[in-house]
Amino acid sequence: MLYSSYEADQALMNTGPKKVILTLFLLFLAFIPLQMVEGIPDLIPGFDFLGNNDWLKLLSTACIFAIGALGLNVLTGLAGQVSLGHAFFMGLGAYTAAWLGAAPGPLAGIGLPMWIWLPAAGVVAAIVGVAVGPTAVRVRGLYLAFVTLGLVFVGEYIFRNWSTLTGGSQSGRTFPDFELRLWKEETPLVDFANDGTWFGVALSGEAKTYYLLVFLLVVFVLLAKNLQRTRAGRAFQSIRDRDIAAEIMGVNEFKYKLTAFGISSFYAGVAGALLASFVGRTIPERWDLFLSVQFIAIVLIGGAGVVTGTLLGSVFVITLPRIVQDFTGWLTEYVTEGNGVFVWLADLLVVTGEGDFGLINVQQGIGSGLSVSILNQVLYGLLIIGFLIFEPLGLYGIWLRIRNYWKGWPFTY
Amino acid sequence: MSGKLLQRRVDRSGPADYDHLMEVRDIHLSFKGVKAIDGVSFHVDDGELFAIIGPNGAGKTSLFNSINQVYHPQQGDILWKGESLMGLKPNHTAERGIARTFQNIALYPHMTVLENILTGRHVRMKSGWLAGSVWLGKAKREEMANREIVEGIIDFLEIEQWRKYPVGLLPYGVQKRVEMGRALAMDPEILMLDEPVAGMNLEETEDMARFILDVQDELGIAIILVEHDMGLVMDIADRVLVVDFGKQIAIGEPAEVQQNPNVIKAYLGEEVEIGQQ
Ligand SMILES: Nc1ncnc2c1ncn2[C@@H]1O[C@H](COP(=O)(O)OP(=O)(O)O)[C@@H](O)[C@H]1O
Ligand SMILES: [Mg+2]
Numbered sequence: 305m306l307y308s309s310y311e312a313d314q315a316l317m318n319t320g321p322k323k324v325i326l327t328l329f330l331l332f333l334a335f336i337p338l339q340m341v342e343g344i345p346d347l348i349p350g351f352d353f354l355g356n357n358d359w360l361k362l363l364s365t366a367c368i369f370a371i372g373a374l375g376l377n378v379l380t381g382l383a384g385q386v387s388l389g390h391a392f393f394m395g396l397g398a399y400t401a402a403w404l405g406a407a408p409g410p411l412a413g414i415g416l417p418m419w420i421w422l423p424a425a426g427v428v429a430a431i432v433g434v435a436v437g438p439t440a441v442r443v444r445g446l447y448l449a450f451v452t453l454g455l456v457f458v459g460e461y462i463f464r465n466w467s468t469l470t471g472g473s474q475s476g477r478t479f480p481d482f483e484l485r486l487w488k489e490e491t492p493l494v495d496f497a498n499d500g501t502w503f504g505v506a507l508s509g510e511a512k513t514y515y516l517l518v519f520l521l522v523v524f525v526l527l528a529k530n531l532q533r534t535r536a537g538r539a540f541q542s543i544r545d546r547d548i549a550a551e552i553m554g555v556n557e558f559k560y561k562l563t564a565f566g567i568s569s570f571y572a573g574v575a576g577a578l579l580a581s582f583v584g585r586t587i588p589e590r591w592d593l594f595l596s597v598q599f600i601a602i603v604l605i606g607g608a609g610v611v612t613g614t615l616l617g618s619v620f621v622i623t624l625p626r627i628v629q630d631f632t633g634w635l636t637e638y639v640t641e642g643n644g645v646f647v648w649l650a651d652l653l654v655v656t657g658e659g660d661f662g663l664i665n666v667q668q669g670i671g672s673g674l675s676v677s678i679l680n681q682v683l684y685g686l687l688i689i690g691f692l693i694f695e696p697l698g699l700y701g702i703w704l705r706i707r708n709y710w711k712g713w714p715f716t717y
Numbered sequence: 718m719s720g721k722l723l724q725r726r727v728d729r730s731g732p733a734d735y736d737h738l739m740e741v742r743d744i745h746l747s748f749k750g751v752k753a754i755d756g757v758s759f760h761v762d763d764g765e766l767f768a769i770i771g772p773n774g775a776g777k778t779s780l781f782n783s784i785n786q787v788y789h790p791q792q793g794d795i796l797w798k799g800e801s802l803m804g805l806k807p808n809h810t811a812e813r814g815i816a817r818t819f820q821n822i823a824l825y826p827h828m829t830v831l832e833n834i835l836t837g838r839h840v841r842m843k844s845g846w847l848a849g850s851v852w853l854g855k856a857k858r859e860e861m862a863n864r865e866i867v868e869g870i871i872d873f874l875e876i877e878q879w880r881k882y883p884v885g886l887l888p889y890g891v892q893k894r895v896e897m898g899r900a901l902a903m904d905p906e907i908l909m910l911d912e913p914v915a916g917m918n919l920e921e922t923e924d925m926a927r928f929i930l931d932v933q934d935e936l937g938i939a940i941i942l943v944e945h946d947m948g949l950v951m952d953i954a955d956r957v958l959v960v961d962f963g964k965q966i967a968i969g970e971p972a973e974v975q976q977n978p979n980v981i982k983a984y985l986g987e988e989v990e991i992g993q994q
Contacts, residue, residue, distance in 0.1 A: 526852075527850040527851070528850075530849060530850050530851065530852040531846060531849055531850040533860075534844060534848075534849030534850075534852070534856060534860055535838075535839060535842050535844050535845075535849055535856075535859075535860070536844075536845060536846035536849050537846075537849065538828070538832055538835055538836050538839070539836070539839060541825060541827065541828055541832070542825050542828070542836050542839075544825075544827075545824075545825035545826055545827055545828065546823050546824070546825055546826075548787060548807070548823075549819065549823035549824075549825075550825075550836070551787075551806065551807035551808050551811075552785050552787065552807045552808075552810070552811060552817055553808075553811055553816075553836055553837060553839060553840075553899065553903070554808045554811030554812055554839045554840035554903065555808055555836075555839055556806070556808045557808070563846055567846060609827070
């Protein structure tokens with residue numbers, strides 16, 4: 305035996321290198337915003353751009369999506385049930401948070417503190433998940449996808465019409481800020497939304513929000529990892545791999561599918577509340593099918609059933625639009641300057657003016673081509689299909705291959 | 718597979734106020750007119766090694782599926798310690814102490830050897846999803862204790878080197894052992910083996926026979942052994958049931974059954990022919 309005790313083996317970080325890498329990574333995450341602080345040098349050469357407020361916002365969004373995706377990963381990755389209903393449960397969480405957390409005003413809100421509205425967002429979504437679950441978990445495979453698809457449409461309809469809570473499609477509504485209060489006192493204990501000073505370091509609101517979300521993500525990652533390696537997590541996976549055998553081995557299939565549905569909805573509810581609070585004013589159409597598809601993309605692109613993969617997938621899916629946008633911007637500039645060897649190729653890709661042919665169109669309304677947002681949707685679709693066919697383990701599978709390649713180096717074969 | 722056998726962990730010294738550990742009473746099962754089981758009755762007592770033989774399609778696997786309540790026979794009754802199993806869900810049969818291996822291995826291919834065998838402990842563990850997620854106190858201790866039990870099973874089956882591999886990647890013989898480990902991890906009172914030596918060579922078959930006898934002797938677990946080949950069964954079984962086309966042809970001790978003219982006609986005749994070719 306390689307391990308001195310099962311406890312050491314069972315620990316999340318069961319090897320020395322893993323511990324070192326994880327610690328370094330967490331330090332890296334912690335240092336990202338600090339580079340923007342006056343008097344602190346760029347600590348991570350090459351990555352200092354991540355400290356800009358707009359990149360911090362992207363990373364924060366990725367954290368929120370990762371929390372939601374960890375939930376879908378329990379349902380789809382572990383229990384093997386495909387759900388398109390994630391956006392609906394996120395919406396439920398968001399409006400629960402709004403109702404409980406927002407200050408009283410024209411729209412419903414009773415102004416309770418974050419430590420109530422955030423967990424409540426998850427709990428309400430989970431309760432609804434467990435309530436509609438029996439219908440959903442009785443059907444399998446594609447049928448489940450259809451049933452949960454229905455949830456998204458029904459949900460959007462309800463959200464749109466319940467305008468005293470949601471503000472309706474015209475104006476939407478605002479959501480409670482990230483602020484820690486004991487109860488309803490005037491000044492919050494900790495204010496994550498606005499610029500301020502923590503431990504003598506002047507931080508932007510974006511940086512503080514980023515820290516809050518990284519912290520929450522770490523908590524949810526730990527919960528998800530623990531779930532996966534304990535009794536219930538194994539029960540989910542056994543149902544996914546062989547449902548009838550799992551039942552014969554003593555797993556109550558119905559109960560565990562329902563549990564997976566509930567847990568997934570809980571994570572979705574929390575993520576929905578965080579997203580709405582983070583974005584600010586949000587309309588009911590925010591909780592649409594495309595949002596659900598983004599989560600499916602995260603889980604499948606990252607690697608179904610693998611927590612690390614879910615994290616990779618979230619960063620990938622959230623930063624992809626930004627990368628595409630920066631890239632097309634750069635291409636357009638390149639074509640306009642018109643003196644590179646590959647201008648003809650770049651010109652085929654982007655639309656630079658009226659009548660010009662191109663795949664991507666950054667100047668909306670002029671000429672042909674896909675807008676950047678449509679292009680993103682197409683890319684998500686292609687990536688989902690591509691990963692399903694060529695790399696079912698997703699980005700995590702690619703990472704495994706790279707690792708195994710270097711493990712054997714220089715004796716590669 | 719050798720070495721010191723596992724220990725019985727569950728004390729079952731309570732009063733035995735039932736006639737038989739398991740009793741199958743005249744069950745009939747058909748699928749859209751196809752009679753899979755057509756009036757089969759037998760019983761198994763504590764610690765007994767009971768064999769069911771019959772050619773392919775005789776209804777042996779269907780019998781197991783009926784006991785597990787995956788199939789629901791239209792007629793008859795199946796009693797476990799005097800109480801009917803009819804109408805229960807498959808997981809309830811596991812909770813009562815009925816373990817099983819499958820004719821076509823039914824492991825969880827994406828889970829590791831360790832995790833597969835740990836799933837066998839499911840019915841003997843209690844922690845729910847919340848306790849597991851938080852990984853504190855009781856849930857953690859329970860995981861550790863059960864991990865230790867499973868490591869014992871892994872040592873015993875001599876599959877240490879594979880424990881962190883997804884079972885889907887392992888050779889057939891290793892998978893067979895893992896499946897046996899998963900069933901034993903349940904601490905069952907009865908172990909139902911569906912053609913455990915299918916596809917094995919002579920040496921592996923002998924190993925398996927010894928292993929089955931060990932499980933019976935040392936753990937005192939009753940066994941129902943399904944085989945379509947007579948050889949193994951006649952050597953190790955206490956009693957044998959012969960089925961053909963869903964019908965019960967003979968039941969009794971191996972020696973009696975072997976003499977039964979119906980058996981010779983329906984079953985051995987075929988064997989002899991094959992043997993002569
Ligand atoms: N789920 C099912 N649906 C339809 N027919 C089945 C099903 N399971 C078994 N049968 C039929 O029942 C008969 C007995 O099959 P089985 O129990 O697998 O036999 P054995 O295990 O003895 O080879 C066969 O004719 C088989 O086709
Ligand atoms: Mg069979």
